[in-house]
Amino acid sequence: MQEKLDSFSFNELSVKQADALRGVLNNFKKLLVHKSNVKATFSSENNSFKDKLITRANSEIKKPLHGILNNTEKLLKSNLTMEQEKIVKDIQVTSSTMLNVSEDLIGYTTSNDINENLSIPIKFKNVVNDVLFLCNTLITTDNLVLNKKIDSDIPKQLIGDPSKLSQILLNIVGNSIQSTAKGEILVTASVKENYTDNVILEFNVNDTNGTITDKKALEIFDIYRQDNSKLGLGLNVAKELIESLNGTIYVSNRESVGTTFTFTIPFKKPLKPLTATNIASVSGINVLVFEDNKLNQKLLEFKLDKWQCTSFVTDNCSTGLEILENNIIDIILMDMRMPEKNGDEIAEIIKSHTNARISNTPIIAVTADDDIQNSKEFNTSNFTNFLLKPYTSEELLNTLLEQLQKNANMETLTSNHINDHGDTRKLNLTPVLNECMGDLGMLQELVKLFKNNALEFIGKSIVHIKNEDFEALKFATHKIKAGLKMMKTDALFESVLQMENAIKDDVDVKHLNFLYNCFIDEYPVIEQQLDDELLRLAEEA
Numbered sequence: 001m002q003e004k005l006d007s008f009s010f011n012e013l014s015v016k017q018a019d020a021l022r023g024v025l026n027n028f029k030k031l032l033v034h035k036s037n038v039k040a041t042f043s044s045e046n047n048s049f050k051d052k053l054i055t056r057a058n059s060e061i062k063k064p065l066h067g068i069l070n071n072t073e074k075l076l077k078s079n080l081t082m083e084q085e086k087i088v089k090d091i092q093v094t095s096s097t098m099l100n101v102s103e104d105l106i107g108y109t110t111s112n113d114i115n116e117n118l119s120i121p122i123k124f125k126n127v128v129n130d131v132l133f134l135c136n137t138l139i140t141t142d143n144l145v146l147n148k149k150i151d152s153d154i155p156k157q158l159i160g161d162p163s164k165l166s167q168i169l170l171n172i173v174g175n176s177i178q179s180t181a182k183g184e185i186l187v188t189a190s191v192k193e194n195y196t197d198n199v200i201l202e203f204n205v206n207d208t209n210g211t212i213t214d215k216k217a218l219e220i221f222d223i224y225r226q227d228n229s230k231l232g233l234g235l236n237v238a239k240e241l242i243e244s245l246n247g248t249i250y251v252s253n254r255e256s257v258g259t260t261f262t263f264t265i266p267f268k269k270p271l272k273p274l275t276a277t278n279i280a281s282v283s284g285i286n287v288l289v290f291e292d293n294k295l296n297q298k299l300l301e302f303k304l305d306k307w308q309c310t311s312f313v314t315d316n317c318s319t320g321l322e323i324l325e326n327n328i329i330d331i332i333l334m335d336m337r338m339p340e341k342n343g344d345e346i347a348e349i350i351k352s353h354t355n356a357r358i359s360n361t362p363i364i365a366v367t368a369d370d371d372i373q374n375s376k377e378f379n380t381s382n383f384t385n386f387l388l389k390p391y392t393s394e395e396l397l398n399t400l401l402e403q404l405q406k407n408a409n410m411e412t413l414t415s416n417h418i419n420d421h422g423d424t425r426k427l428n429l430t431p432v433l434n435e436c437m438g439d440l441g442m443l444q445e446l447v448k449l450f451k452n453n454a455l456e457f458i459g460k461s462i463v464h465i466k467n468e469d470f471e472a473l474k475f476a477t478h479k480i481k482a483g484l485k486m487m488k489t490d491a492l493f494e495s496v497l498q499m500e501n502a503i504k505d506d507v508d509v510k511h512l513n514f515l516y517n518c519f520i521d522e523y524p525v526i527e528q529q530l531d532d533e534l535l536r537l538a539e540e541a
Contacts, residue, residue: 068091069095076088076092119161120160132173138174144183144184146184149186154189154199155269158199173185183207187203206259220251221249242265279307283307284308284309287400288311288329288331289332290334291315292337300313321350321358325358331403332350334363343365360514364383364384427529428533440537450486453483457480458519465512473503477500484496492523495519498515
């Protein structure tokens with residue numbers, strides 16, 4: 001705002017108008033400078049003092065903000081040049097933003113639960129730019145500059161709490177402005193971890209304030225142990241807000257050099273919209289729904305029919321198993337709370353079925369328990385995904401699309417060992433015998449070695465998956481691939497190849513378990529075929 005005021009020309013205003021605008025802006029500026037130096041003392045016996053101080057400071061700040069807004073509104077009705085009008089509007093936007101932040105801060109101090117977070121679409125860069133523009137108005141010296149660097153890899157739109165993000169940045173950057181006499185404050189934001197549905201961003205606020213000692217750095221977030229320096233409420237408030245968003249913050253410092261505040265905040269990625277392309281991707285699939293609520297049954301059946309899926313809806317375990325036996329089902333939606341057998345019990349029966357096609361059918365748990373993956377009540381390994389109630393049409397569609405992508409990997413595996421008649425493809429070891437120069441004894445040794453390697457892979461891989469030792473699993477898949485290729489066991493080779501590819505991406509342990517189960521389901525069939533082939537070749541010799 002100071003920047004805009006410096007570039008504003010008062011020549012074409014009346015003396016009264018110019019004096020009014022100058023006066024209210026200068027008074028506001030003096031108030032901010034005064035507030036940055038207010039000495040605050042906190043007692044552990046009076047935890048409400050912090051909230052009272054923030055409420056009082058907020059009340060005093062709101063008055064001049066309203067005065068600025070009133071004066072800018074009058075100015076916009078007068079004869080301004082285009083440049084003056086633009087500057088006045090910028091001042092108006094900045095004042096409105098600061099007023100909103102002020103209201104948000106009061107909302108924070110009066111809230112009984114800091115963990116109540118908004119979850120709405122936000123334009124990340126816009127929020128950061130708006131806050132830093134506001135922070136620039138707090139700089140009252142030419143010896144200090146505020147710069148920013150935002151990673152281009154950060155998604156343009158995220159799902160999160162824009163109000164808390166604004167308060168966090170305002171408090172931390174504001175603290176650096178208060179405590180840094182000269183030099184530079186650099187705000188950076190980058191992607192620390194990137195997942196399919198969410199992203200963790202890392203922020204750094206670097207300043208050239210070299211007055212913070214190691215001891216002070218340890219106490220910097222504690223409102224009851226801060227001394228009479230310029231450190232105020234902001235850092236403690238920021239820490240509580242960050243932790244309420246499941247983030248972390250720490251400070252590092254070098255005396256006489258500068259201080260760096262580093263914090264992380266997780267954000268969700270926006271769901272894919274209900275586009276014609278996405279809807280077409282689920283068209284034609286068969287979905288079995290276990291649901292006992294009649295209203296939910298009707299709504300799910302309506303949505304799936306609209307997306308041209310074939311839906312089978314039941315609340316009975318026996319009926320559901322009959323549907324599975326008589327139809328090729330792509331995905332099962334399993335309500336976890338059923339009247340007779342719960343969803344976990346039904347899933348256990350399905351996964352234990354003797355028919356591999358049925359036991360390998362992916363099951364998505366539909367539940368209102370947002371912590372089900374840590375629950376000891378259910379065997380969550382039976383489920384490939386989780387859909388939390390209440391869910392939107394977009395969330396349902398995206399969950400189906402995500403599962404279909406996993407199913408697509410398995411279509412390759414299935415096509416490698418099932419022919420048009422549904423029979424298992426027969427192995428042919430004649431090319432391998434030719435490589436052994438017709439020596440049947442050598443071929444028998446190779447087959448024996450192959451079986452030992454396969455059993456070793458089966459034993460070690462399940463341990464690596466359970467321990468999430470993906471480097472060891474990667475080594476195991478690499479070790480066995482050559483033998484699988486040599487023996488022409490294409491289905492087993494594709495299973496291992498898919499496991500190897502799954503390790504390269506964001507690792508989905510449930511999907512790895514699924515691929516591993518495909519391998520052990522297929523192996524006994526391959527083993528029998530190897531024995532049959534050796535017998536055939538021996539008879540022909």
